[in-house]
Amino acid sequence: MKIGFIGLGIMGRPMALNLLQAGHELTVWARRAESMQPLLDAGASGADSPAGVAGVVDLLISVVADAPDVEQVMLGEQGVASADRAGLVAVDMSTIRPAAAREIGARLLEQGVDFLDAPVSGGEVGAIAGSLSIMVGGSVAAFETARPAFECMGKNIVHVGDAGAGQVAKAANQIVTGAGVLTVAEALNFAARSGVDPAKVREALLGGFAYSKILENHGQRMLDRNFKPGFKSWMHQKDMNIVMQSAHELGMCLPVAAATAQMYNAMLGSGLGEEDSIAILKLLERLSGAED
Amino acid sequence: MQIGFIGLGVMGQAMALNLLRGGHRLALWARRPEVLQPLLEAGAVACATPAAVGRRSEVVFTMLTAGADVERVALGLDGLVEGLSAASLLVDMSTIAPEMARSLALRLGEQGIDMLDAPVSGGGQAAAAASLAIMVGGKAAVLERARPLLELLGKTIVHVGDNGAGQVAKACNQMIMVGAIQAAAEALHFAAAAGADPAKVRQALAGGSAGSRALEIMGGRMVDRDFAAGVEARLHHKDYGILMQEAHRLGVPLPVAAQVWQQLNALMAMGWGRSDTASLLRVLEASQRAAG
Numbered sequence: 321m322k323i324g325f326i327g328l329g330i331m332g333r334p335m336a337l338n339l340l341q342a343g344h345e346l347t348v349w350a351r352r353a354e355s356m357q358p359l360l361d362a363g364a365s366g367a368d369s370p371a372g373v374a375g376v377v378d379l380l381i382s383v384v385a386d387a388p389d390v391e392q393v394m395l396g397e398q399g400v401a402s403a404d405r406a407g408l409v410a411v412d413m414s415t416i417r418p419a420a421a422r423e424i425g426a427r428l429l430e431q432g433v434d435f436l437d438a439p440v441s442g443g444e445v446g447a448i449a450g451s452l453s454i455m456v457g458g459s460v461a462a463f464e465t466a467r468p469a470f471e472c473m474g475k476n477i478v479h480v481g482d483a484g485a486g487q488v489a490k491a492a493n494q495i496v497t498g499a500g501v502l503t504v505a506e507a508l509n510f511a512a513r514s515g516v517d518p519a520k521v522r523e524a525l526l527g528g529f530a531y532s533k534i535l536e537n538h539g540q541r542m543l544d545r546n547f548k549p550g551f552k553s554w555m556h557q558k559d560m561n562i563v564m565q566s567a568h569e570l571g572m573c574l575p576v577a578a579a580t581a582q583m584y585n586a587m588l589g590s591g592l593g594e595e596d597s598i599a600i601l602k603l604l605e606r607l608s609g610a611e612d
Numbered sequence: 613m614q615i616g617f618i619g620l621g622v623m624g625q626a627m628a629l630n631l632l633r634g635g636h637r638l639a640l641w642a643r644r645p646e647v648l649q650p651l652l653e654a655g656a657v658a659c660a661t662p663a664a665v666g667r668r669s670e671v672v673f674t675m676l677t678a679g680a681d682v683e684r685v686a687l688g689l690d691g692l693v694e695g696l697s698a699a700s701l702l703v704d705m706s707t708i709a710p711e712m713a714r715s716l717a718l719r720l721g722e723q724g725i726d727m728l729d730a731p732v733s734g735g736g737q738a739a740a741a742a743s744l745a746i747m748v749g750g751k752a753a754v755l756e757r758a759r760p761l762l763e764l765l766g767k768t769i770v771h772v773g774d775n776g777a778g779q780v781a782k783a784c785n786q787m788i789m790v791g792a793i794q795a796a797a798e799a800l801h802f803a804a805a806a807g808a809d810p811a812k813v814r815q816a817l818a819g820g821s822a823g824s825r826a827l828e829i830m831g832g833r834m835v836d837r838d839f840a841a842g843v844e845a846r847l848h849h850k851d852y853g854i855l856m857q858e859a860h861r862l863g864v865p866l867p868v869a870a871q872v873w874q875q876l877n878a879l880m881a882m883g884w885g886r887s888d889t890a891s892l893l894r895v896l897e898a899s900q901r902a903a904g
Contacts, residue, residue, distance in 0.1 A: 561860045568853045568873070571880035578870035581860070588863030 321345070323469055324373035324380035325364075326393050327414070328355040330549070331440070332383035334447040335413070335473045340364060342472040349373045370394070374403035374410075379469055383413045386558060387420040394424055394435075406432025409465045413454070415439045415494070415555075417562050418487040419569070425458065425483040434462040437483065439490035440474065441497070443551050451475045455493070457485035491566060494559040498580045498597075500534040501556075505601040508542055513608055519543050538598050547595045547602070554593035557584035614639070615761070616669035616692075618662060618685055619706065620647045623732070624675035626739035627705070627765050631673075632656060634764040639668040662686075666695025671761060672702050678850065679708035686716060698724030703758055705746075707731045707847075709854045710776040710783070711861075713749065717775035726754045729775060731782035732766060733789070735843050743767045747785070749778030783855040787869050790848050790889060792826035794872045797893040799827075800834050805900075811835045833890040845892075846885035849876040 321344050325336040328350040336359055340346050346364040349372065350356045356366050367373040370393045374380055380400060382393050390412050394400045400410055410433050412421065418437075425435035436458035446452040452474035456463055463479045470477045480489045507530075511521040522539045525531065541550075560581035567574045583600055590606075592599045616639045617628040628651055632638050638656040641664070642648050648658050659665045662685045665672060672692055676682050682704055686692045692702060702720060704713065704727065713729040720727045728750035738744045744766035748755050755762075755771050762769050772781045796814075799822075803813040814831045817823060833839065852873040859866045875895050882898060884891040 557860070557863070561857070564856065564860075564870075564873075565853070567877055568849075568856075571849075571877050571885075573874045573878040573881070575871060575874045578874050579867060582865040582867045582870045585859055585863050586865035589865065590863075593863070 321379060321468060322347070322377045324348070324367075324377035325359075326350070326370055326373060326380070326382040327384040327389075328359060329383070329385075330444050331413075331447045333358060334444070335381075335383060335452075336364070337362060338447075338450045338472045339469060344469065344472070347373050347376055369398035370396075370400050371398045371403040374400040374405050374408060378408070379466055380408060380410045381413060381469065382411070385414065385555075387416040387424075390414055390416055390420070390424060395427055401428055401431045401433065404431070408433045409436065409462045410434070411436045411438050411462075411466050411469075413438045413440055415490050415559055415562070416487060418484040418491065418566060421457065421487045422484040434459055434465075435483065436462050436466055437486040438466070438470070439486055441490065441493050442474070444549075447473070453493075454478070455480050455486040455489035457481055457487065457489075458483050487562075491559070491563045494556070495563055495574070495577045495580075497534065498556055498560050498563075498584070499576050500532060501538050501597050502580050502583055502600055504532075504535050504539050505542060505598065505604050508539060509601060509604045509608060541596070542598050542601050547599045549594070550596035550598070552593065553584060553587045553595055553597045553599060556597045557581070557588050557593070560584050613637070613671065613761070614669050616640070616659075616665035616672035617656075617675075618642070618665060618672065618692075619675035619681075620651065621675065621677075622736045623739045625650065626736065627673070627675060627744075628656070629654060630739075630742050630764050631761065634761075636761070639665045641665045661690035661695075662688075662692045663690045663695035666692040666700070669696070670700055671758065672696065672700070673761075674702065674704045674706060676704075676706045677847070679706075679712035679854075682706055682708055683712065683716065687719060693720065693723055693725065696723075696725050699726070701726045701728070701754065701758060703728045703730050703761075705730050705732055707782050707786075707851055707854070708779060710749075710779040710858060713779045714776040717750065726751070726757075727775065728754055728758055729778040730758075730762065731778055733782070733785050734766070739765075745785075746770070747772050747778040747781035749773055749775050749780070783851070783858060786848065786851045787855060787866070789826060790852070790876070791868055791872050792824050793830045793889050794875055794892050796824070796827045796831040797834060797890070797896055800831060801893060801896045830888070830890040833888055834893045839884070839887040839891050839894070841886060841888045843889060844886050845876065845879055845889040848889050849880050849885065852876055 323344045325348045347367050348359045348364045349367045421437040428435045438456045440452040440454050442452040453476040454470050454474040456479045508518040511518040564581050613636050615636045618641050620642050639659050640656050641659045641662050717727040730748045732744040732746050734744040745768040746766040748771050800810040803810045878895045
């Protein structure tokens with residue numbers, strides 16, 4: 321299939337490489353030309369704008385930072401919508417507000433472009449291994465068109481519902497993982513401050529009801545004090561803001577997510593934004609009297 | 613002086629009337645013309661558009677709900693900017709995001725129009741009694757031009773800083789005040805559950821270190837179970853959306869405010885948005901009722 325790929329950062333680059341390696345014909349664009357180079361070296365073609373990509377593909381995928389970036393790529397000057405490609409399927413795999421995804425989808429549909437929101441979970445590791453979880457919102461027909469591409473990038477691929485439903489699932493995912501990273505850090509810090517080896521505690525907990533993938537993977541990285549991203553804190557902070565603003569609009573009570581979001585705010589404010597989200601452990605240590 | 617006033621809700625009505633009583637000539641515009649009647653009877657003049665208000669006025673006051681409303685009235689189609697002459701002044705007394713206040717000041721400044729953000733605290737009673745607390749952001753010289761008018765509206769007038777600083781102060785005000793209402797609700801709910809008369813507890817506390825305006829006024833409403841607004845809770849909910857978004861932008865943790873926000877979300881979900889914020893007591897009571 322002729323596939324376009326826009327946004328070649330930590331997540332986008334390995335996802336695009338997996339599409340290439342599966343034999344798809346790839347055309348790429350990125351805001352910074354140097355991000356395109358690894359893909360060009362691997363055999364992809366380059367385009368000079370999102371519209372340039374849209375002009376030559378049947379399926380277009382974007383993985384960028386936030387809603388304004390998606391809007392720019394899809395609806396901006398030289399954007400996908402301006403390419404006059406009725407029948408194109410555009411898939412945004414970034415994490416943005418469900419309401420923004422619905423709005424962008426509706427505006428693309430006016431140009432005959434079918435839109436899917438398909439955010440992912442699994443981090444850089446999952447992107448490289450092609451084992452991401454992909455949560456999809458949009459029409460069944462568009463989903464079937466995109467499925468072969470999804471299968472090159474992910475394992476657990478779920479069509480959740482109509483437009484925006486993928487982003488709702490991702491927001492729910494971020495509630496669980498955001499609070500999960502925080503509770504694992506709290507538990508390990510609690511063990512350490514109580515004079516008990518946190519590595520042993522993690523090992524003991526892994527066999528019981530407190531088992532989680534986060535305790536296993538993130539917990540290990542906390543013990544190794546490996547704060548290299550992975551998934552940068554500022555991105556999780558952005559995602560928690562999506563959750564909390566959505567809860568505000570809906571009028572619903574999310575006490576744990578609210579507390580978690582404040583801890584991520586504190587990470588940004590204390591200069592930990594570029595580190596992995598597990599650096600929340602450093603913040604907890606500081607608030608528990610540890611010297612920096 | 614020739615003054616314009618836009619935004620004639622409970623607060624705006626009382627404030628406009630005080631300006632009239634101070635001997636000034638008043639030009640008005642409202643989305644719903646029926647709210648104009650009491651002021652027209654008192655001698656004010658109605659205009660067809662905000663632009664027409666601008667043409668007749670040296671100083672215009674706005675008292676609206678959301679930042680988008682202020683933006684539309686000031687800079688939208690037939691907006692104030694189309695009528696105001698250079699060196700005129702817009703005093704926005706609405707509660708909006710500091711970012712929006714700064715952006716409006718900048719854009720009006722390009723047309724030679726000065727702006728103050730001057731949100732207020734004190735509610736309907738203080739508006740009627742001309743005893744509002746007014747928190748002002750903008751240039752000191754501009755405030756001096758507006759001061760004689762502001763003195764007709766409020767008792768405490770503090771120049772907090774540059775444009776936006778008034779809105780920052782107002783956000784701090786809401787943080788403390790609604791937090792105090794929540795604390796009063798929790799204390800009185802606890803008192804009742806523990807078998808003590810909440811009215812007596814409130815009375816006992818009023819004289820000591822826990823005494824506060826919130827305990828006195830909203831606590832009084834809780835004891836009387838009089839939940840008719842004062843200030844409608846939906847407005848406090850709106851304000852929390854603004855201030856938590858600002859905390860997100862700045863990377864500042866607000867753990868208590870985040871929890872108060874969730875209680876306000878629950879209040880909205882229960883349909884009490886148009887009643888008094890003393891309804892936070894009813895949220896606590898609802899969370900204790902047997903589920904089912």
